[in-house]
Amino acid sequence: MRNHVSRVTSAIRGFGLGMLAMYLFDPDVGRRRRAFVVDQFESARNRLTHFADTAYRDAVNRSYGIAARLRPGTGRLQPVTAHQVEERVRARIGRVVRNSHALRVQARDDGTVVLSGPVLANEVNRLMSAVWSVRGVTGIEDQLQVHEQPGNVSALQGALAHEGRRGAGMAESWPPSIRLLAGVAGGALALAGLSRNRPLGMLQALLGGALVTRALANRKLGEVTGMSGPRNVHIDKEMFIAAPPERVFDFWQHQEDFPQFMRNVEEVRPTGEDCWHWKVAGPFGPVEWDARITEREQNRRLAWHTVQGAPVESEGRVDFEPAGEGTRLRVSMDYAPAAGAIGHAAARLLRRDAKTEIDEDLMRVKSFLETGVAARDASARRAAEDAQRLH
Known part of the structure; x- marks a missing residue:
């Protein structure tokens, strides 16, 4: 049994290393991916430094609070204004x-x-x-x-x-000091488990990994995996477009044109009054769903919601605010990744998450509305070039 577990563990490690090498050293986009990973590590280091400082101050303040409570004369009977x-x-x-x-x-x-x-x-x-x-x-x-x-x-x-x-x-949510303590304890437990090639060691590593995940995400494990509780990822985006609100709003109403500007959107077609069918390229094949416009305020706001049973649940709104000679565009969106926060993190690593795609797509929309030149790397353009190569 011990030898079998050891072989399984070695196979998993080898498979993971192979996938990582394929991802980082792809001849076409490997350089960009390596640069992105370096940026993510740098960002993570900065966030970790900030979090450690916050956790330290939180622990000190809590210590002072506990000491004050234990001090004579500071019991619960002390009057409160x-x-x-x-x-x-x-x-x-x-x-x-x-x-x-x-x-x-x-x-x-x-x-x-x-x-x-x-x-x-x-x-x-x-x-x-x-x-x-x-x-x-x-x-x-x-x-x-x-x-x-x-x-x-x-x-x-x-x-x-x-x-x-x-x-x-x-x-x-957990306070910073508790998150830090849980993360350190979980990491130590996971490392100790990985060093033992026994079923008990694997269980120990899983428990440690779960504790680290809970501390990092600061949410219940069921919510992180998307199995229970709130699964949504919230996105806010604001951008100035040098075009009048009427033109920007009119562009946003014609969703059938979105594939020309959104890199992973393959098709958007109307299916009824204020109803649209979306087909978007996913990591394992196209994903399709239906969405409905739920609020329309001319030249000021559009809101939408996916229909019940859609494989990708989302809702949000786009606000169009006059700003000088242009438009202040505000996008607010909530969506539920297929695998909760873990699925969102994996998609973010592959630059396939909704936030990254929205950032890129909005830049294409901004460029088109300001210059009149369509994006070259959008889905529709890429499909047309592939068709020309085939002929």
Whole structure:
């Protein structure tokens, strides 16, 4: 059994090294991929340095807090002012409600907290639990305006209207010091397991890897793998285009032209009123889905949502704002990768994730609207060149 496990482990390592070599030393795009990997490592190093500094300060502050609590005379019976209660409640609800800025908090001298303002229905229970957990709160007066959908409530714009979307798992995040401790412990456990060619060692390595993944992603493992909870990746993009909003908006309405500017979009065709069928090149073959325009405000906003059962779930909006002689374009989008955060990370490494593609595609759109020259590396142009070569 031990020899079999050793052979399986060696085969996995060899396969992984072979795939890595093929990816990095591809004769056509290997140089660009190696440069991209170097950039990613540099970015990761900077983020890790910043995170270590944040974790250190968090650990120090928590140590001071624990010491203060253990000091005589600082027990739970110490009086708390209404202002302190208000500030504590505001800090706490910011972790569990995405649009916490829309809520108004007022604390009375007797410890009663008055909550008012618009909130989504699926956030009410988390909100109430968070407020009750604040020391000094003796009661809650509910004056909230509960909405099932964001609708036309400006304060709720950008909030996703149902469970399982971004923001639902905010209360499950770990503080920086705990993440650092869990990451170090998980890494040590994984390395110890990999050094043992036994089934117990493999289990140990898996547990360590899971702990490291949980610490890095700061989300539940089910959410990271896309098996449960909020699976969405949120993207915000803003760009200035030297063209009037009317022209930019008109271009965005004609989605059948998108393959000329979007490198991996093979086809977009209308299937009904405000309904479109998309066909996009994927790492393992084309992926197709249907989407519907859900909001259309002439020269100001377009919003969409994929239909139920689509293999790629997404929703978002594009805002067109006049800016001098041009247009300030704002894209806000949420999409669910097939394998959760892990699938998004893998796609990002291959530069096939939605954020990278949107960045590149928007630059092509900007160039076309400003110069009138279509992109040369878009899907439609590439397909036409392939067809010419075949003939």
